[in-house]
Amino acid sequence: MTEATLSGLKLFNRGKVRDIYDLEDKLLLVASDRISAFDVILPTLIPDKGKILTAMSEFWFGIIKDIVPHHLLTTRVEEFPAICEPHKAELAGRSMLVKKSLPAPLECIVRGYLAGSGWKDYQQTGAVCGIPLPKGMVEASRLAEPIFTPSTKAPVGTHDVNITFDEMIGKIGRQRAEKMRDATIAIYCRARDLAEKKGIIIADTKLEFGIEGDNIILIDEVLTPDSSRFWPADGYTPGKTPDSFDKQFVRDYLLNLPWDMKSPPPALPPEIIRKTQEKYLEALRRLTR
Numbered sequence: 001m002t003e004a005t006l007s008g009l010k011l012f013n014r015g016k017v018r019d020i021y022d023l024e025d026k027l028l029l030v031a032s033d034r035i036s037a038f039d040v041i042l043p044t045l046i047p048d049k050g051k052i053l054t055a056m057s058e059f060w061f062g063i064i065k066d067i068v069p070h071h072l073l074t075t076r077v078e079e080f081p082a083i084c085e086p087h088k089a090e091l092a093g094r095s096m097l098v099k100k101s102l103p104a105p106l107e108c109i110v111r112g113y114l115a116g117s118g119w120k121d122y123q124q125t126g127a128v129c130g131i132p133l134p135k136g137m138v139e140a141s142r143l144a145e146p147i148f149t150p151s152t153k154a155p156v157g158t159h160d161v162n163i164t165f166d167e168m169i170g171k172i173g174r175q176r177a178e179k180m181r182d183a184t185i186a187i188y189c190r191a192r193d194l195a196e197k198k199g200i201i202i203a204d205t206k207l208e209f210g211i212e213g214d215n216i217i218l219i220d221e222v223l224t225p226d227s228s229r230f231w232p233a234d235g236y237t238p239g240k241t242p243d244s245f246d247k248q249f250v251r252d253y254l255l256n257l258p259w260d261m262k263s264p265p266p267a268l269p270p271e272i273i274r275k276t277q278e279k280y281l282e283a284l285r286r287l288t289r
Contacts (some may be wrong), residue, residue: 006030006087016041017053017226023081026073029096031221035268035276037251038261039159044268050094052280053224057096059288060222064190068183070218071098071210101210101217104172107153107160108184112146112192113203114139115229116248129162138239140203140231146188148181153208172211179216180209191223198286200245201236203229225280245283250276 005011005019012022016036021028031050035042054075061072074080074097077088084091111118111128118128119139127133129149150168151160169177184207192202205228208220221227225246236242253272259265268276 006090008083008086017050018220023083023097025100026081027098027100028080028084028091029098029220030091031094031096035226035247035250037247037254037265039154040261040265042250042265042268044273046273046276046280048277049280052284053221053226054094054096056224056284056287057221060191061218063194064187064218064222067186067190068179068209068216068218070222071101073097073099098219099210099217101212101219103153103219104176104180104209104211104216105153106163106168106171107151108180108207108209109149109151109204110146110184110188110207111149111204112143112188113201113229113231114141114143115203115242118149118204130164140236140240140242141238146185146192148185150181175214176211176216183207183209183216183218187218187222195230195287196233198289199233200283200286201231201233201242203231203242205229225283230283245279245286247276249279 006021009021009028011019012027013020017032017034019030019032021030031053033045033047033049035044035046035049058072058075061070075095077084077091077095080091080097114122114137121128122133122137126135128147131147131149133143148165149162150165151162154160165177165181187207188202188205195202202223205223207218207222209216210219228246229248230245231242232245250268250272257266
């Protein structure tokens with residue numbers, strides 16, 4: 001699935017990966033096979049990627065449902081409203097019927113290991129998003145405790161900006177901010193512990209929440225290879241860049257090209273497409289077996 005709009009359905013929003021349709025009192029989230037990197041949508045599809053993300057999210061929603069309420073109602077197309085009937089084949093396996101809520105204007109990020117932009121920040125400042133860390137840490141070091149580093153939620157094509165927890169409070173209020181922070185860390189810790197038993201290290205992840213009055217619900221996707229860093233536990237060694245089961249593989253490929261990350265992005269070659277699909281499938285297989 002690419003960017004085709006489903007006839008008869010009202011397109012509410014199109015993100016980097018998901019198309020969202022307004023079904024009056026509910027929303028329909030359709031995960032395409034698009035892939036983005038550095039906040040740019042690439043011109044190449046990863047076959048079945050949307051189905052992998054949907055299956056992964058459904059799995060994790062079930063695992064963490066006692067920590068915080070979530071928006072997922074069903075992934076069974078036969079339970080979708082009748083207006084979706086003409087598109088059952090396209091929607092099967094890659095769509096979620098969800099509750100409506102007011103999306104919080106930020107992203108909740110939790111880091112359990114020193115990687116990516118956090119590692120770069122630490123090398124320059126000795127801190128990650130303003131949070132001081134011990135001296136002498138190396139790339140991929142496990143943090144003594146997970147740290148919460150929220151960011152703005154930028155429009156497609158622009159970059160998110162890290163913010164402090166106090167700035168988060170200024171945006172949504174202290175009670176909501178504390179609930180989101182605590183839920184994010186609790187979800188990460190549960191997922192990290194489960195994944196470690198299955199041979200996967202979850203280095204970090206990004207979550208999004210909706211607002212219902214003073215309450216919050218978990219929305220969007222959960223702990224997928226698009227929103228998290230998954231590393232194989234075997235072969236993990238602090239001090240070197242780990243292998244991954246996520247889209248870091250695509251980012252690394254792009255970083256070795258003469259692309260400025262602003263102009264139209266290059267197409268991915270067949271080998272990169274195949275390996276990316278294999279990595280996503282392996283993460284799903286290991287975590288849900």
